[in-house]
Amino acid sequence: MKLASLKHGRDGKLVVVSNDLAWCADASAIAPTLQAALDAWDRVAGDLANLATDLEHEAIPMMRFHERLAAAPLPRAYQWADGSAYVNHVALVRQARGAEMPDSFWHDPLMYQGGSDGFLGPRDAIPLRDEAWGCDLEAEVVVVTGDVPLGATRDEALAAIRLVGLTNDVSLRNLIPGELAKGFGFFQSKPASAFSPVFVTPDTLGDRWQDGKLVGTLMVDLNGKPFGRADAGADMTFDFGTLIAHAAKTRALGAGTIIGSGTVSNRDADGGPGKPIAEGGLGYCCIAEVRTVETILRGAPETPFLKAGDTVRIWAEDERHHPIFGTIEQTVEAG
Amino acid sequence: MKLASLKHGRDGKLVVVSNDLAWCADASAIAPTLQAALDAWDRVAGDLANLATDLEHEAIPMMRFHERLAAAPLPRAYQWADGSAYVNHVALVRQARGAEMPDSFWHDPLMYQGGSDGFLGPRDAIPLRDEAWGCDLEAEVVVVTGDVPLGATRDEALAAIRLVGLTNDVSLRNLIPGELAKGFGFFQSKPASAFSPVFVTPDTLGDRWQDGKLVGTLMVDLNGKPFGRADAGADMTFDFGTLIAHAAKTRALGAGTIIGSGTVSNRDADGGPGKPIAEGGLGYCCIAEVRTVETILRGAPETPFLKAGDTVRIWAEDERHHPIFGTIEQTVEAG
Numbered sequence: 132m133k134l135a136s137l138k139h140g141r142d143g144k145l146v147v148v149s150n151d152l153a154w155c156a157d158a159s160a161i162a163p164t165l166q167a168a169l170d171a172w173d174r175v176a177g178d179l180a181n182l183a184t185d186l187e188h189e190a191i192p193m194m195r196f197h198e199r200l201a202a203a204p205l206p207r208a209y210q211w212a213d214g215s216a217y218v219n220h221v222a223l224v225r226q227a228r229g230a231e232m233p234d235s236f237w238h239d240p241l242m243y244q245g246g247s248d249g250f251l252g253p254r255d256a257i258p259l260r261d262e263a264w265g266c267d268l269e270a271e272v273v274v275v276t277g278d279v280p281l282g283a284t285r286d287e288a289l290a291a292i293r294l295v296g297l298t299n300d301v302s303l304r305n306l307i308p309g310e311l312a313k314g315f316g317f318f319q320s321k322p323a324s325a326f327s328p329v330f331v332t333p334d335t336l337g338d339r340w341q342d343g344k345l346v347g348t349l350m351v352d353l354n355g356k357p358f359g360r361a362d363a364g365a366d367m368t369f370d371f372g373t374l375i376a377h378a379a380k381t382r383a384l385g386a387g388t389i390i391g392s393g394t395v396s397n398r399d400a401d402g403g404p405g406k407p408i409a410e411g412g413l414g415y416c417c418i419a420e421v422r423t424v425e426t427i428l429r430g431a432p433e434t435p436f437l438k439a440g441d442t443v444r445i446w447a448e449d450e451r452h453h454p455i456f457g458t459i460e461q462t463v464e465a466g
Numbered sequence: 467m468k469l470a471s472l473k474h475g476r477d478g479k480l481v482v483v484s485n486d487l488a489w490c491a492d493a494s495a496i497a498p499t500l501q502a503a504l505d506a507w508d509r510v511a512g513d514l515a516n517l518a519t520d521l522e523h524e525a526i527p528m529m530r531f532h533e534r535l536a537a538a539p540l541p542r543a544y545q546w547a548d549g550s551a552y553v554n555h556v557a558l559v560r561q562a563r564g565a566e567m568p569d570s571f572w573h574d575p576l577m578y579q580g581g582s583d584g585f586l587g588p589r590d591a592i593p594l595r596d597e598a599w600g601c602d603l604e605a606e607v608v609v610v611t612g613d614v615p616l617g618a619t620r621d622e623a624l625a626a627i628r629l630v631g632l633t634n635d636v637s638l639r640n641l642i643p644g645e646l647a648k649g650f651g652f653f654q655s656k657p658a659s660a661f662s663p664v665f666v667t668p669d670t671l672g673d674r675w676q677d678g679k680l681v682g683t684l685m686v687d688l689n690g691k692p693f694g695r696a697d698a699g700a701d702m703t704f705d706f707g708t709l710i711a712h713a714a715k716t717r718a719l720g721a722g723t724i725i726g727s728g729t730v731s732n733r734d735a736d737g738g739p740g741k742p743i744a745e746g747g748l749g750y751c752c753i754a755e756v757r758t759v760e761t762i763l764r765g766a767p768e769t770p771f772l773k774a775g776d777t778v779r780i781w782a783e784d785e786r787h788h789p790i791f792g793t794i795e796q797t798v799e800a801g
Contacts, residue, residue, distance in 0.1 A: 141505055141720075170476055207544045207720055208544070209542045209543070209544060209582055209583035209584075210581060210582065210583035212581075212653070215650070236648075239648075241648055241649075241650050242650060242653050243579070243650040243651055243653065244578070244579040244580060244581055244651065244652070244653055244656075245579060246545060246547075246579055246717065247544055247545065247582070248544035248545035248719060248720030248722070248723055249544075249717075249718060249719075249720045258616065260616070260617060260716070264716070281593065281595070282595060303716060306716070311649050311650075313571075313574075313576055314576075314646050314651075315550070315576050315577060315578040315646075315651050315652070316578055316579065316649075316650050316651015316652065317579070317650070317651065318547070318577050318578065318579055318713070319712075319713075319715050319716045319717075320716070321579075322716045322717040323717050323718075377654075378653070378654075380654050381595070381599070381638060381641070381654045381655070381657045382581065382584070382654075382657040382658050383584060383658075384583060384584075385476075385542055385583030385584045386476075387583070388583055
């Protein structure tokens with residue numbers, strides 16, 4: 132089952148979307164918003180699934196689904212907690228600045244509490260007031276949970292995953308060092324994230340959902356050129372079950388909690404930092420990583436951060452090369 | 467005007483509460499929940515104020531208001547961002563561990579993104595799975611905002627303040643050093659916060675609301691004994707307008723954003739760390755601070771963190787010594 136929220140008020144209007152993303156059906160008689168559906172999942176999931184089946188059979192009134200009319204599936208959420216599960220990415224960033232990475236990073240997940248009061252839709256511009264802030268994309272996988280009890284095990288956590296999707300976790304790189312030095316984590320350096328037009332239930336993913344990981348290539352284009360083709364299923368040190376259980380160690384998580392994987396990142400075949408796509412590598416899911424690799428190889432970063440007019444595309448494909456979650460496609464806008 | 471949410475479903479049921487907190491009136495015909503009221507504030511605030519006036523005149527059906535039946539006014543929220551505006555508190559904590567505090571802390575607010583997917587009601591137990599985590603109370607002032615535009619000035623921020631209240635920002639002190647060392651801020655160390663039964667509009671506070679600060683004593687009792695009597699209006703380096711503008715520097719804030727002051731803390735009259743109430747001082751708004759003072763004065767902390775059965779009370783009084791926001795009154799519960 133694939134779900135989306137058409138732009139409408141603060142919380143969007145819930146629709147069920149066909150597998151090929153061409154059509155959708157109004158689901159608001161079952162639940163007016165995706166948050167409402169997640170709040171009452173056990174009661175409404177069956178009805179939503181029936182609606183999805185009827186939509187595939189063209190047995191109900193249906194509308195064309197236009198990704199540009201979609202809001203983030205949860206236009207605002209009660210929780211957005213982003214992990215850093217591709218520890219390779221963290222190791223590289225540390226290596227570039229000559230800092231050692233504690234060994235504990237390989238068994239104790241990094242996670243930060245993100246702002247969730249307003250998200251960007253998949254086609255919304257990325258507003259940027261000051262290019263000196265160092266605006267970056269971060270292509271990530273996310274899951275949405277139901278209620279997760281305090282102290283949930285990894286298995287309980289995995290069972291609480293309701294939906295899977297993608298995010299562009301916009302980051303202001305040049306604000307990060309100052310904020311992290313203050314010790315309280317990210318705040319100004321993490322403006323609103325954007326999400327894929329469609330979130331899908333794990334069963335829809337078939338073999339692409341394994342052991343709490345999305346398997347397959349996460350596609351990232353920057354200004355129309357291939358920038359990242361990393362495998363989201365490889366080098367993910369902590370699966371989503373482990374990330375959710377980490378988040379629930381000292382508190383229950385409310386339905387509609389979004390948990391992020393952190394920037395997807397693959398090691399090169401020889402174990403070293405990945406190469407650009409133009410050099411036969413898998414590329415990158417954020418600009419900071421290519422700058423890190425440039426620094427390691429040639430002493431200084433070369434790829435600039437995002438500026439007004441730059442475009443970012445993020446998607447993942449099924450076996451027929453159709454986008455599974457639709458496409459995040461954003462332009463940076465001054466202001 | 468005073469507002470509360472009676473326990474009901476995930477988001478409570480909105481009521482208007484009388485000034486003396488004895489009575490309330492169902493406001494759900496105007497807005498079913500406090501979040502719904504904040505989402506449509508310009509349209510509904512007048513109707514809510516009229517209902518409040520009718521309630522004071524006993525001109526409408528009214529019910530007894532029982533604080534034990536109240537949820538947090540926002541039982542869950544889209545954003546909870548907590549500042550650390552009483553820089554004295556930060557300076558003391560640093561002094562105790564022999565670390566210097568950067569001068570920038572006096573002009574650049576500290577703020578962390580807190581979890582907002584589920585809050586404790588004013589009488590709810592504080593669940594504690596492990597006393598070794600070092601459970602602490604933190605008595606703070608909070609405001610709730612309407613929509614705040616990206617890049618809002620302090621004046622725009624002040625104008626966006628809809629409600630004022632109190633929180634017990636529960637903290638797990640012994641988990642903090644490890645989390646902060648990882649660089650991503652608080653997560654497991656900040657379980658669910660509790661809020662005062664009632665939030666009030668700034669105009670209700672009269673002289674007690676000045677320049678974006680709550681003026682007057684924040685009362686804290688620990689196990690039935692006076693523990694803190696600090697003045698919330700004194701030593702607050704950053705007023706709420708400044709805190710909100712800081713939060714809105716790189717992103718808009720959605721209606722219903724809760725902004726916290728951080729632990730209230732007063733300097734002693736001689737400029738040094740405050741004394742316990744039993745020694746004629748104003749006491750403390752968290753256990754960490756008394757432990758810090760004990761460490762500075764006598765080399766080691768003496769007051770233990772919270773354990774099962776301990777009780778915490780937090781409130782603020784009007785000129786007739788009636789609680790303005792009701793009382794947070796919680797017992798720590800194992801499990």
